[in-house]
Amino acid sequence: EAQVTQNPRYLITVTGKKLTVTCSQNMNHEYMSWYRQDPGLGLRQIYYSMNVEVTDKGDVPEGYKVSRKEKRNFPLILESPSPNQTSLYFCASSPTLSSSYNEQFFGPGTRLTVL
Amino acid sequence: SQQGEEDPQALSIQEGENATMNCSYKTSINNLQWYRQNSGRGLVHLILIRSNEREKHSGRLRVTLDTSKKSSSLLITASRAADTASYFCATNNAGNMLTFGGGTRLMVKP
Numbered sequence: 001e002a003q004v005t006q007n008p009r010y011l012i013t014v015t016g017k018k019l020t021v022t023c024s025q026n027m028n029h030e031y032m033s034w035y036r037q038d039p040g041l042g043l044r045q046i047y048y049s050m051n052v053e054v055t056d057k058g059d060v061p062e063g064y065k066v067s068r069k070e071k072r073n074f075p076l077i078l079e080s081p082s083p084n085q086t087s088l089y090f091c092a093s094s095p096t097l098s099s100s101y102n103e104q105f106f107g108p109g110t111r112l113t114v115l
Numbered sequence: 116s117q118q119g120e121e122d123p124q125a126l127s128i129q130e131g132e133n134a135t136m137n138c139s140y141k142t143s144i145n146n147l148q149w150y151r152q153n154s155g156r157g158l159v160h161l162i163l164i165r166s167n168e169r170e171k172h173s174g175r176l177r178v179t180l181d182t183s184k185k186s187s188s189l190l191i192t193a194s195r196a197a198d199t200a201s202y203f204c205a206t207n208n209a210g211n212m213l214t215f216g217g218g219t220r221l222m223v224k225p
Contacts, residue, residue, distance in 0.1 A: 042203065
């Protein structure tokens, strides 16, 4: 089944404790992206990747890191999480963003709470 | 920064009625997309309309795009309780990002 998977789905952690949220897609998509969703603010893009070893900042990259060593995986790293990073995180992938047909496929989300 | 702004923010209708949601955006676009999100879940792509298209249909969904007014509308006809969800518009401005609006929360009462 074609899908985007994220792990973990739920995470409660404490300020300053490094964490990684994994994202994997099995559709051979070139484009992958991370979003955070907060009440009243919609989805905001954190980072995106056009292809392996190519990553770029979105609207709200501060406090986050990403890597794209393989086409299928795009982990989100919080080196020193803070309470303002408490949010619902979504990973998404798309065949490419360089065409007019670029719908994104979303993972199920990771609900992160930083105490 | 939010490119798309949905209106209304919340909409409550009876089953069988039509639901119309609007989206306005600020800069020129390559395409505009509508997504649906059930509570706390991932977004699901509904329909994409390109900048050179004016109207598109998919089942009970009808999307219009007016590039001169920088606006789009999503019409759901003969709504069902299962249509209860949040609906988001997203714009691609030919760059590498898809920018989402704040969403419209639709409640369809049985």
